[in-house]
Amino acid sequence: MGKFITIIQGHPDAQTRHFCHALADEYAKGCEDGGHEVRRIEVARLEFPLLRTKDEFEKGTPPDSIKQAQDAIRWADHLVIFYPLWLGSMPALLKAFLEQVFRPGVAFQYQAQGMMAKQLFTGKSARIVVTMGMPAFVYRWFFLAHSVKSLERNILGFCGIKPARATLIGQVEGMNERQRASWLDEMRGLGDVGK
Template sequence: MSKNILIIDGHPDADRGRYVHALADAYAAGASDSGHKIERLELATIDIPFLRSRAEWTDGTPPPDIAAAQQAIRRAEHLVILYPLWLGDVPALLKAFLEQVARPGFALAEGTMPRPLLTGRSARLVVTMGMPAFFYRFYYAAHSVKSFERNILKLVGIDPVEHTLIGNVEGDTETRKEWLDRLFNLGTAGA
């Protein structure tokens, strides 16, 4: 069964030599080969201003690139968000993007208790890091990934959320190729 899949490449560096871009390409190729409908956002290539006040977030008009991203999210049944772990968290550009798109009325209905507006979607987080993934998962308890899942994605109704943690990204060529194959296979499955 084909899905509408949105791939959000959250690497802030547009240099195509970045491994996150290759992983996004591999996932997209697998998904496309299996008949899934693919849309892509490469955050390094779009205008994402930082929000500086609550008034901007609640009452401001999203810039054109953000409004287009919101529409792509609205069309998606499954989101694949790829990013490098920087200083133990998402890069600032990805955080700025999330703040921009998750505005009241799009991601949450305002009220005493915010109501999620993006239900019916699933997601996969693909996170690259220099340290071994098992060390990040067990020593640091994958805190950034858990926060992203709980405090952003599930808050707005995106559930279930799966994780793919890829450590030692500066490692050997064979391991990097194996991960590209795994992402291709995840894309094929639409997972």
């Protein structure tokens, strides 16, 4: 039996197609090949405000675009998040989206004071795919892949999503066609097995 997979395209540019988009497309094709059901969220095409207060985060009513994204995430067994590395982290638009969708009552539930929050997304897994200009090994070993670890532990893990695996793709601007094709093939293979 196939998995339910939600692909979150976190590239903030809605006007131009980037390598992140091609990678997500191939992952989705692999999902179809493997008999998985897929839903897609294009963060750059959604309209939503920034959350500016604790009260908005905890009690505010999210816009319809966010409610639909929350439904797609609840539905999924596996999430795949694509984004380019900007200033060492995820783009601000993707972070703002995650703050909107991973709210109390949806992704976690506050408990009595001093208790850990109840994780509402247990049983889900994730893959994080990050493109970057620097070599991936430099980001992983010198910078300790800090933004990816933060996403894995502080957002996904906090809500019960684990394991969260990462694919780091470096030097995207300098890739030749053979290298790009190899990464696209890898994404299609990961989609086929739903990982």
